[in-house]
Amino acid sequence: MSEEQIIVNVYGANWCSDCRRTKKYLGEQRIHYGWFDIEKPDAEGKKALQFVYDTNETIFGTKKRKIPAVEVIKDGERKLFVEPSNFELADFLGLAQRAKKSFYNTVIIGAGPAGLTAAIYLARDGYDVLVIEQSTVGGQAFITNRLDNFPGFPEGITGAEFAENVKKQAERFGVEILSPQKVLNVGTCHPNASFDECQYKVAKTESQEFTCSAVLVATGSNYRQLVVPGSDALLGVSIHYCATCDGFFYKNKKIFVIGGGNSAFEESLFLKEKFADHVTILVRGNEPRASPVLQEKVRDRSGIEVWANSEVVELLGEDSLEAVRVKHTETGEVKDYHPDGIFVFVGLSPNTKFLKGVDLDSQGFITTSQQQSSVQGIFAAGDCRFGSVKQAVAAAGEGAAGAIAIREYLSNS
Numbered sequence: 001m002s003e004e005q006i007i008v009n010v011y012g013a014n015w016c017s018d019c020r021r022t023k024k025y026l027g028e029q030r031i032h033y034g035w036f037d038i039e040k041p042d043a044e045g046k047k048a049l050q051f052v053y054d055t056n057e058t059i060f061g062t063k064k065r066k067i068p069a070v071e072v073i074k075d076g077e078r079k080l081f082v083e084p085s086n087f088e089l090a091d092f093l094g095l096a097q098r099a100k101k102s103f104y105n106t107v108i109i110g111a112g113p114a115g116l117t118a119a120i121y122l123a124r125d126g127y128d129v130l131v132i133e134q135s136t137v138g139g140q141a142f143i144t145n146r147l148d149n150f151p152g153f154p155e156g157i158t159g160a161e162f163a164e165n166v167k168k169q170a171e172r173f174g175v176e177i178l179s180p181q182k183v184l185n186v187g188t189c190h191p192n193a194s195f196d197e198c199q200y201k202v203a204k205t206e207s208q209e210f211t212c213s214a215v216l217v218a219t220g221s222n223y224r225q226l227v228v229p230g231s232d233a234l235l236g237v238s239i240h241y242c243a244t245c246d247g248f249f250y251k252n253k254k255i256f257v258i259g260g261g262n263s264a265f266e267e268s269l270f271l272k273e274k275f276a277d278h279v280t281i282l283v284r285g286n287e288p289r290a291s292p293v294l295q296e297k298v299r300d301r302s303g304i305e306v307w308a309n310s311e312v313v314e315l316l317g318e319d320s321l322e323a324v325r326v327k328h329t330e331t332g333e334v335k336d337y338h339p340d341g342i343f344v345f346v347g348l349s350p351n352t353k354f355l356k357g358v359d360l361d362s363q364g365f366i367t368t369s370q371q372q373s374s375v376q377g378i379f380a381a382g383d384c385r386f387g388s389v390k391q392a393v394a395a396a397g398e399g400a401a402g403a404i405a406i407r408e409y410l411s412n413s
Contacts (some may be wrong), residue, residue, distance in 0.1 A: 001082055009033065011055070013067060018083055021086070031115075065237070071225075086136065093379075101130075105212065106215075108216045111218075112139020115218035117396040118403040120403075121403035122406060123173035125403075130175075130178060130212075132178045137177060140220055147389075148394065186204075190350035195357055217358075218381045224349045226239060227249045243267040243270050250324065254277055256279075257271070258346055260285060264346075265298050273353030276303075286308055313326065323337065324338075342377045350383065358374055358376035359373065368387075
């Protein structure tokens, strides 16, 4: 297929992490693309922004505001995407990647800090390692605006730079990274055998099956969604889960941030600095769980206020947000407020739905003993593991610990 048969146009903003990820992937695949910046203060910028609005409405049926919007024309067939994964683009463009082999000592599912650190440790010890990532190499760290609390970077480092550095380090030791590919399940080498009866594990993706002696699940987690009356209709319209992705649409506007942890406070500072006129943080409990340092930064920043004992109980509006109904639990008062949008950071949900036969806790996190799950040969590390700290540096440490546990398991098998 010649490049002349493919036309790709990407509409977004330079600060948008998903836009950077999409452009990076297309560049790596040597696919030429047009870039249209919605922030340009001219007719071209206005036209690009209108394309984003129109594409969101075409795909979702409502006036959502998500970027990037991507137009792909292949062999005369035109398809529109909003926030496409690398796999979605690869699938339409016919760029499916295949691994070099069908057997590896260890298959690692997830290419975030935990997975890549484990891969580095195991590869340095001489093991064949395949890392399978369904989306973006780097995981949640990739879309983080800036990492300031990871040792070794006195001036901090962007999430994208950090992810690229760790990827290069893993590849230097011979780690094979298969991306984008989604693991559908992890099973045994014989269809009717139980995990206890079969020494080898089989990881199955959309296009291949891989046999291995050990599996490390390092799939991370995503932000838990806000579930209240009215939330479904406004998802992506006025409810958002990514400040760097959707903050642009709230320039000089008032927004609510829901959550009391570090993520909520970090993203509130980012939103106020880059976009919003005023940010109100709604904390359900008596006081925030965010670190004292972050709480002090928020207190010192004009234009941000924190409401404790405040719970969102309903969202009003269909095509756009009309009001947020908040219950002030200390007094019992219920009152309607009128922000322009809502950003939600209320905890994490693990990416473990594909796992069968492995013990999980009530929220879906993998329960482990010394990094090993309830199934011998299947290990877990990072945010998907019960009891993990949910920090990039902690995930990297868990990846190292997981690799050491796997090394011991393989040497005794």
